[in-house]
Amino acid sequence: MDSQLVKALKFKMQPVAVILTNDKPAEGLHFKEGSMNGCVAAMLTAVSRKNRLGYFDRNSFGCPGGGTGLGFGDRYGRFPIDCLLSTGNREAAAMMGSAGAIMAEGERFYKSPELARKWVNTLPFTDVPAEYVVFKPWALLTEQDEPALIIFFANADQLSALIVLSDYNRGTNQSITAPFGAACQSILFGYAEAEKDQPRGVIGFFDIAQRLAVDRETLSFTVPYKMFREMEASVPGSFLETHAWQKIQERL
Template sequence: MYSSVADAIGLKYEPLVVLFADSKPEQARQFKEGKWGCVMFMVAAVLKGETAVFDRSSFGCFGGGTGLGFGDQYENFPGGKGCFQYFLSVGNDQWSHGREAAEQVKPFMRPAAFKHFTHGERYFKSPELVGQFIQSLPITTVPAPYVVFKPLVEVIEEEEQPEVIVFFGNMDQIAALTVLVNYGRGHNENVIFPYAAGCQSIGIYPLAEARRDLPRAVLGLNDLSARVYLKRLLRDDVLSFAVPLKLFREMENNLEESFLSGDTWRELRTMGSF
């Protein structure tokens, strides 16, 4: 598949496609079963031209398993969902069950990960608010054994059905994508920017949007941890912009007569040298 939109806005990276599969692609990158890893590691590999695959035993981390559509994996977090709620907020050293769980997992964790487990990532004010956050997520279970990430250009549309297309761009490019999504709608609430893990912004959120009659784009990478991992690998400053296939086609169809052929966008591209 080819994206005229990606070409028109001068993307550095080929868009990433999320699709479901019944079999594992050959030579695809995959986390080892039961081993920790951030989905952003795989995102970076795909942006460099590789293919990545995930299943119910190789999704990297519990947030990643949830974000990719393998159900509520927070239930399997060390010590249970309660420990995850303390991990994302004030830390597991704040309650007895958490301290007991910390002693059990300490031999298996890297020092930095153990520090976060015990003292918390402080992304939420309280464990109770983390519980509300989890309840608000569009958690789902995908209807296939595998979730595949691959470059858009490698998708054969007659053989594969993309679920989500994800653009990665700088602020000028994200602004252009936002304008283009709104171009044919007649109202201005067509892009959402939920606070979510990086993988959730390209996984379960746009998958939920795909079920809407008028799907919205999902702006992502406001996850600080995901940004750290991705910046280490890409040495670049990007946001993600995920759209269900229906919206992707709408954007492609609206491109020709839109602002992207005008002087304002041309000048902005020149100023940004992209």
């Protein structure tokens, strides 16, 4: 799909569209049914780099955080996410076998399980009205596709442009948000923004456990599709056509 915005920002990793559908893709990357070992964030970056479609359903979303991030409801259930994100749980780790190494000590993103649970309670859980969540790389996107979200992978220069352009036609200085969550959970925050009259762009990929999935200078920027269209329409006449941006383009 043609885009002045994508051309102007010269992304190293191509953007990925999140599409909700009841039609199972004929082919694409996907996790084994019932497996908890898959990482949605890793799938997201693989789709971008390999130029291949990826898809998920309620029986194949990998870890509980991934299922939650994709919009398949609260998938944590009895999983001790509050312990994993904080000081760990050795009893739970022992029950998980080799997969429980990180659980034993915890990821220490929060000082205590109580604070981690407080964070969990802030999540905008949702259950998407579709059987499948599809990741489609930009190069495969067509005008007939109807994405829910567009996810950009941006360095500091590109992120600066996305942030400025997000408020170009508004003047509110309230057009972005940067919540903490699992690397894939910017998708969940993006769904919540899509319900608003003036949705915000979601800066993400702050998850220390998954930072190695992208280059050190890369963050994600997730926007509802209607916000992407707003930003795309704002390109003509904006700073992206000025000498200042052209000089920055030279180092992208």
